[in-house]
Amino acid sequence: MEFKIGVLAGDGIGPEIVEQAIKVMDAVATKFGHQFNYTKALVGAIAIDETGNPYPDETHQVCLDSDAVLFGAIGDPKYDNNPAAKVRPEQGLLGMRQKLGLYANIRPVATFPSLIDKSPLKRDIVQDVDLVVIRELTGGIYFGARGRSEDLTSAFDTCVYTVEEVERILKLAYSYAGKRSKRVTVVDKANVLSSSRLWREVAQRVEKEYTDIETDYMLVDNAAMQLIQWPKKFDVMVTENMFGDILSDEASVITGSMGLLPSASVGRETSVFEPIHGSYPQAAGKDIANPLATVLSAAMLLESLDLLEEAQAVRDVVNKSLNEGVVTEDISGEGKAYKTSEVGAWLAENI
Amino acid sequence: MEFKIGVLAGDGIGPEIVEQAIKVMDAVATKFGHQFNYTKALVGAIAIDETGNPYPDETHQVCLDSDAVLFGAIGDPKYDNNPAAKVRPEQGLLGMRQKLGLYANIRPVATFPSLIDKSPLKRDIVQDVDLVVIRELTGGIYFGARGRSEDLTSAFDTCVYTVEEVERILKLAYSYAGKRSKRVTVVDKANVLSSSRLWREVAQRVEKEYTDIETDYMLVDNAAMQLIQWPKKFDVMVTENMFGDILSDEASVITGSMGLLPSASVGRETSVFEPIHGSYPQAAGKDIANPLATVLSAAMLLESLDLLEEAQAVRDVVNKSLNEGVVTEDISGEGKAYKTSEVGAWLAENI
Ligand SMILES: CC(C)[C@H](C(=O)O)[C@@H](O)C(=O)O
Ligand SMILES: CC(C)[C@H](C(=O)O)[C@@H](O)C(=O)O
Numbered sequence: 001m002e003f004k005i006g007v008l009a010g011d012g013i014g015p016e017i018v019e020q021a022i023k024v025m026d027a028v029a030t031k032f033g034h035q036f037n038y039t040k041a042l043v044g045a046i047a048i049d050e051t052g053n054p055y056p057d058e059t060h061q062v063c064l065d066s067d068a069v070l071f072g073a074i075g076d077p078k079y080d081n082n083p084a085a086k087v088r089p090e091q092g093l094l095g096m097r098q099k100l101g102l103y104a105n106i107r108p109v110a111t112f113p114s115l116i117d118k119s120p121l122k123r124d125i126v127q128d129v130d131l132v133v134i135r136e137l138t139g140g141i142y143f144g145a146r147g148r149s150e151d152l153t154s155a156f157d158t159c160v161y162t163v164e165e166v167e168r169i170l171k172l173a174y175s176y177a178g179k180r181s182k183r184v185t186v187v188d189k190a191n192v193l194s195s196s197r198l199w200r201e202v203a204q205r206v207e208k209e210y211t212d213i214e215t216d217y218m219l220v221d222n223a224a225m226q227l228i229q230w231p232k233k234f235d236v237m238v239t240e241n242m243f244g245d246i247l248s249d250e251a252s253v254i255t256g257s258m259g260l261l262p263s264a265s266v267g268r269e270t271s272v273f274e275p276i277h278g279s280y281p282q283a284a285g286k287d288i289a290n291p292l293a294t295v296l297s298a299a300m301l302l303e304s305l306d307l308l309e310e311a312q313a314v315r316d317v318v319n320k321s322l323n324e325g326v327v328t329e330d331i332s333g334e335g336k337a338y339k340t341s342e343v344g345a346w347l348a349e350n351i
Numbered sequence: 352m353e354f355k356i357g358v359l360a361g362d363g364i365g366p367e368i369v370e371q372a373i374k375v376m377d378a379v380a381t382k383f384g385h386q387f388n389y390t391k392a393l394v395g396a397i398a399i400d401e402t403g404n405p406y407p408d409e410t411h412q413v414c415l416d417s418d419a420v421l422f423g424a425i426g427d428p429k430y431d432n433n434p435a436a437k438v439r440p441e442q443g444l445l446g447m448r449q450k451l452g453l454y455a456n457i458r459p460v461a462t463f464p465s466l467i468d469k470s471p472l473k474r475d476i477v478q479d480v481d482l483v484v485i486r487e488l489t490g491g492i493y494f495g496a497r498g499r500s501e502d503l504t505s506a507f508d509t510c511v512y513t514v515e516e517v518e519r520i521l522k523l524a525y526s527y528a529g530k531r532s533k534r535v536t537v538v539d540k541a542n543v544l545s546s547s548r549l550w551r552e553v554a555q556r557v558e559k560e561y562t563d564i565e566t567d568y569m570l571v572d573n574a575a576m577q578l579i580q581w582p583k584k585f586d587v588m589v590t591e592n593m594f595g596d597i598l599s600d601e602a603s604v605i606t607g608s609m610g611l612l613p614s615a616s617v618g619r620e621t622s623v624f625e626p627i628h629g630s631y632p633q634a635a636g637k638d639i640a641n642p643l644a645t646v647l648s649a650a651m652l653l654e655s656l657d658l659l660e661e662a663q664a665v666r667d668v669v670n671k672s673l674n675e676g677v678v679t680e681d682i683s684g685e686g687k688a689y690k691t692s693e694v695g696a697w698l699a700e701n702i
Contacts, residue, residue, distance in 0.1 A: 090542045120580050125471045141492075141510065146545035154513040155549035159492065162505040189593075191441045194497035198506035221600040228471050228579060228604050242540075246597055249572040253579050 002035045003305055006066035006270075008059065010044040011089065012279025013289035013340075014072025020291035020344025021070060021298040024317070027348040028302065028310045039066065043096070044074030044089040044279070054092025060099055063270055068301045071274035072294065077281050097137050101268035103165070104172050105135040106300075107248045107276060108262070109231075111255045114322045115331060119256030121228065126255050131234040132176055133251050135244025136161075136169045137265060140195070142241045161195045161240065166202040172266065173238035174210045183235035185216045187223045187243055199240065220247070227251055252276055259290035259330050260318075262297035264304065271304050273297040287339045290328040292318055295347060317350050353386045354656055357417035357621075359410065361395040362440065363630025364640035364691075365423025371642035371695025372421060372649040375668070378699040379653065379661045390417065394447065395425030395440040395630070405443025411450055414621055419652045422625035423645065428632050448488050452619035454516070455523050456486040457651075458599045458627060459613070462606045465673045466682060470607030472579065477606050482585040483527055484602050486595025487512075487520045488616060491546070493592045512546045512591065517553040523617065524589035525561045534586035536567045538574045538594055550591065571598070578602055603627055610641035610681050611669075613648035615655065622655050624648040638690045641679040643669055646698060668701050 007022070009015040022038065029036050041059035048054050054074070063069050074089045096102070110130045111119075119126045144158030170186070177184045186203045188196035200217060207215040218226065220243045226233070227247065231254050239247060252261050258277060265272040275293030283289045299314040321327060326346045329337035338346070358373070360366040373389065380387050392410035399405050405425070414420050425440045447453070461481045462470075470477045495509030521537070528535045537554045539547035551568060558566040569577065571594045577584065578598065582605050590598060603612050609628060616623045626644030634640045650665040672678060677697045680688035689697070 088542065094543070120473060120476045121471050122473055142543055144507070148545065148549070153515070154511060155545045156495070156509055156511040157544045157546050158507055158509050160505060160507040164504070189596075191439065192445070192493055193508045194499065194506040195508050198499070221596045224575070224597045224601040225604045228601065242593075243597075245540075245572045246575045246594075250575040250579065250601065253576045 002037065003067045004065060005036050005038050005301075006062045006069035007038045007040045008043040008063075008069060009040070009072040010074040010279065011046055011076050012073055012281040012284045014044070014074070014279055016285070016287060016340050017275065017289055017291040017294040018070060018072040020340060020347070021294040023344045023348040024295050024314060024351065025298050025302075027351040028313060031313070031351055032307070032310050034307070034310075043071070043092050045076035045079060047092060048087055048089065052087065054087060054089050055095040055099070060096070063096070063100055063272070066270055068304055069270055069272040070294075070298060070301060071272050073275065073277065073279035075279040075281070094142065096272070097265065098143065100270060100272065101138060102265040102272060103136065103138045103268075104169055104266040105137045105244065105248070106176070106264045106266065107133045107135070107252065109133065109251045109255055112257045112260060112322060115255070115257045115260070117256070118331065119254060121231075121254055126231060129231045129255055131231065131251065132180070132236050133244060133248040134169065134173045134176065134236060134238040135248055136165065136240050137244075139165045140241035159193070159195050159242070161198055163198065163202055166199050167206060170203055170206045170238060173236050174206065174213055177213050177236040178210070181235040182212060183214045183216070185218050185223070185234055185237045187218050187220050187237055187239035187247065189220050189243075190217070191219060195240070223247060224250060228254065248276075260292045260296060262293055262300050264297070264300045273301040273304070287341055288329055289340050290330050291340050291344050292321070292327070295344075313351055317347050320350060321347055353388065354418045355416060356387050356389050356652075357413045357420035358389045358391045359394040359414075359420060360391070360423040361425040361630065362397055362427050363424055363632040363635045365395070365425070365630055367636070367638060367691050368626065368640055368642045368645040369421060369423040371691060371698070372645040374695045374699040375646050375665060375702065376649050376653075378702040379664060382664070382702055383658070383661050385658070385661075394422070394443050396427035396430060398443060399438050399440065403438065405438060405440050406446040406450070411447070414447070414451055414623070417621055419655055420621055420623040421645075421649060421652060422623050424626065424628065424630035426630040426632070445493065447623070448616065449494065451621060451623070452489060453616040453623060454487065454489045454619075455520055455617040456488045456595065456599070457527070457615045457617065458484045458486070458603065460484065460602045460606055463608045463611060463673060466606070466608045466611070468607070469682065470605060472582075472605055476580075477582060480582045480606055482582065482602065483531070483587050484595060484599040485520065485524045485527065485587060485589040486599055487516065487591050488595075490516045491592035510544070510546050510593070512549055514549065514553055517550050518557060521554055521557045521589060524587050525557065525564055528564050528587040529561070532586040533564045534567065535564055536569050536574070536585055536588045538569050538571050538588055538590035538598065540571050540594075541568070542570060546591070574598060575601060579605065599627075611643045611647060613644055613651050615648070615651045624652040624655075638692055639680055640691050641681050642691050642695050643672070643678070646695075664702055668698050671701060672698055
């Protein structure tokens with residue numbers, strides 16, 4: 001089969017890690033008899049530099065025309081700690097989410113046995129952790145009205161949710177849980193927030209449609225604790241945008257495999273697949289960055305195209321590289337540290 | 352000297368743990384020649400049961416008339432998962448914070464060497480952790496306008512901050528840092544929220560007044576990660592209400608000494624001192640709850656009355672009880688489990 005893939009490499013290590021994922025996808029294409037037609041487009045700081053816009057219209061068109069989008073990372077130190085900068089790379093990300101209607105961010109977090117010692121948590125706490133954080137991505141306080149009072153002495157942000165938005169993301173969460181361990185944890189702050197009470201009401205209705213799935217309600221402060229204390233008890237955690245930003249990042253460090261975590265942002269027309277780590281500017285161009293999170297993002301991408309066997313082949317070869325120690329310096333420990341490009345080539349050969 | 356102490360024991364284990372703290376305070380009074388005059392008042396579910404109001408006016412008056420308030424815990428399972436309940440214990444807490452102007456919640460988190468194995472984190476990560484989370488407590492999304500659309504299909508909450516509110520809490524944070532390791536981490540989400548950009552602007556101005564203190568800015572998602580990865584790097588973390596709710600709870604589990612963590616809520620007229628753990632209804636009346644967090648809250652209370660030597664005496668006797676294993680079942684491990692009341696009596700005797 002033939003597929004159109006948008007490729008938005010972005011900033012920092014983005015280009016070099018995306019390149020490895022493409023090597024792997026091409027090996028998959030050869031082995032399984034597909035063809036992936038890639039179209040590159042600009043996003044992030046590099047897009048600002050070249051067009052003045054962190055998410056140019058041409059890039060948006062490329063995404064719309066693609067069956068799926070592979071994304072690297074965005075962010076450049078020259079925009080950090082400069083709250084005055086008028087245009088910022090993050091705006092590109094938020095613009096993309098809104099324009100493509102990327103309403104759900106999906107982050108699987110599973111322990112890799114060979115990396116367990118990299119976790120800040122004790123082995124018995126993180127062994128066998130296997131959870132997914134599903135974050136609502138186009139609503140809430142990220143996209144509500146905001147501003148300053150006229151005299152500039154106060155500022156406000158608004159968190160808004162509609163029943164439809166909540167229903168849509170909850171249904172996605174339940175459908176994920178149905179294919180997994182059949183447990184959904186709905187995280188909110190219903191004892192304080194009106195929007196959270198809406199979430200909880202909708203959830204209490206939606207859960208009745210999924211009788212085979214167990215539903216738990218948890219306040220966000222409690223969830224922030226339990227994620228560290230008993231990460232194993234979670235299967236699918238679903239929550240609103242801001243809480244999801246915090247909890248998904250918190251979840252990403254517990255297993256010690258940060259450099260391996262992929263994500264999918266599911267949209268109306270197309271979906272975007274990207275590693276959860278950032279643009280890591282200090283490593284850019286050095287051929288040392290870990291490409292595995294991007295390669296595993298490509299596996300999620302293949303899955304979204306219903307290429308399940310192909311996705312599994314990618315996961316298998318990643319596991320093989322871990323077992324055989326063909327990995328970059330961040331996880332090589334005492335063993336040899338391979339280059340980014342070497343890991344990519346090895347994965348492609350071993351597919 | 353003579354002091355008026357308001358005593359709001361609240362729900363669940365509240366009464367029995369507060370009783371132990373009072374035993375210890377009375378021992379302090381005897382030893383150092385002070386007199387504490389206690390006035391009890393209702394708060395929480397028990398206040399709803401008896402008066403229909405979780406924070407009755409008489410209770411408020413008691414707080415206003417006190418030099419300091421000792422607080423137990425609130426919350427009763429009969430109000431959980433009942434979003435329809437018109438009056439809830441939490442409203443008492445929020446009402447109290449607002450009416451007393453308790454603008455800062457202060458939570459020290461330090462590792463107790465004898466409890467380090469209870470931490471979900473590895474020993475080398477939590478050893479020597481010593482940080483304070485300072486949470487803004489009367490502003491932000493907790494107290495902004497909120498509600499439902501007329502057709503009930505959407506709900507909103509508003510996060511508002513004024514320059515004054517931000518300045519006040521930052522100054523408190525800097526004054527804490529001045530007495531500690533001289534590092535302040537300001538946590539916000541300035542790449543998205545308008546209120547966070549206000550925070551950051553104010554902080555960038557305030558930090559100039561404290562040239563001996565190092566200031567760091569951190570996005571809340573990043574802070575949620577770093578708290579677990581490198582908790583030792585933090586000294587004073589200061590943040591807005593909602594982020595503080597999440598991060599202070601997250602911080603509270605990293606050292607494994609949850610049952611020992613005190614807090615202070617600093618107000619205009621008076622301050623309130625309470626353990627950070629909840630009302631633990633399953634244990635209520637069983638004489639098994641750990642009183643140490645409440646006793647250490649009493650130490651913070653003494654400090655607020657400028658009774659520094661007295662506060663230290665309380666901390667010393669708590670350390671002694673830990674070293675000698677005179678502790679409740681939650682932390683007794685292989686050793687003998689003492690009753691709540693026995694621990695309190697032992698502490699009072701050994702002051
Ligand atoms: C860069 C920032 C706007 C973004 C967010 O908060 O959503 C990032 O933290 C993320 O999680 O993708
Ligand atoms: C009970 C609840 C309203 C409260 C809060 O969110 O402030 C609690 O979680 C706390 O941290 O004291």
